[in-house]
Amino acid sequence: MAQEKLKEILQAATLELPFRAFLISRQGEIIAQRNQDVAVSSLERIAFRLERTWSGNSANVQVQFLQASLPANELIFYTRELEKELLLTIGAMTETSIARLRQQADIIAQLYLQAHSGRSGPEEVLLHRPVNGTKDAVYAIVWQPLRPLPASQHQTLQHSLTQLAESNGCQLHHLGVDAGYIQVLVACPPGRSSAWAAHLLKSGSEQGLQQQNGSNTPLWRPGYYASEAKVPFPADELKRVFVADGS
Structure with missing residues (x-):
């Protein structure tokens, strides 16, 4: 489909709070975008990262948190395929729910299908499966510290993450801490998404360490990388993801 037609599709969609940006990309390049106070360079980072991390499975979605708006706020980015x-x-x-993000994505996908088929009436849309299913989901989640975490705080971090997981019906299967990453493999109850788990563990553990240190100094970099997985992310994938993000 022509670039101008894709721009028209995004213009036809309602862009109002809580939504801040719509982006269509292919192979790491922006084809069409529309935003409210979001730097285009941030959208370029999203497209660049997707080109390296998208699985190619059309049933998948990907959720990312990145500091991307002006003034600086963390945004959630939800991605699905329109076509291959x-x-x-x-x-x-x-604070936008995954369900609402999915609903907005499906509305735009419907506009795309209508334009692609030349129809102007209602069109049945294939809805993507939710990232949270009917059984316990296991997510690999990784984020970066602003500076290497002292070895003396590794045990405190592990205790904090374990307590956060257990008190919210989750189970921590793996915790890896090194100079560049904090990575967890966590099983969550039905109905809980990777975005929920990442926010719970990342924000909660930061608050716990801040309380122990008697300081409000931020410990983690904005954003994280998460996916449903049975094993932790391998080192080469982490390097590829965070290099693509410019970290």
């Missing part, structure tokens, strides 16, 4: 290698990304305020 053509990706739609919705940027919104972090």
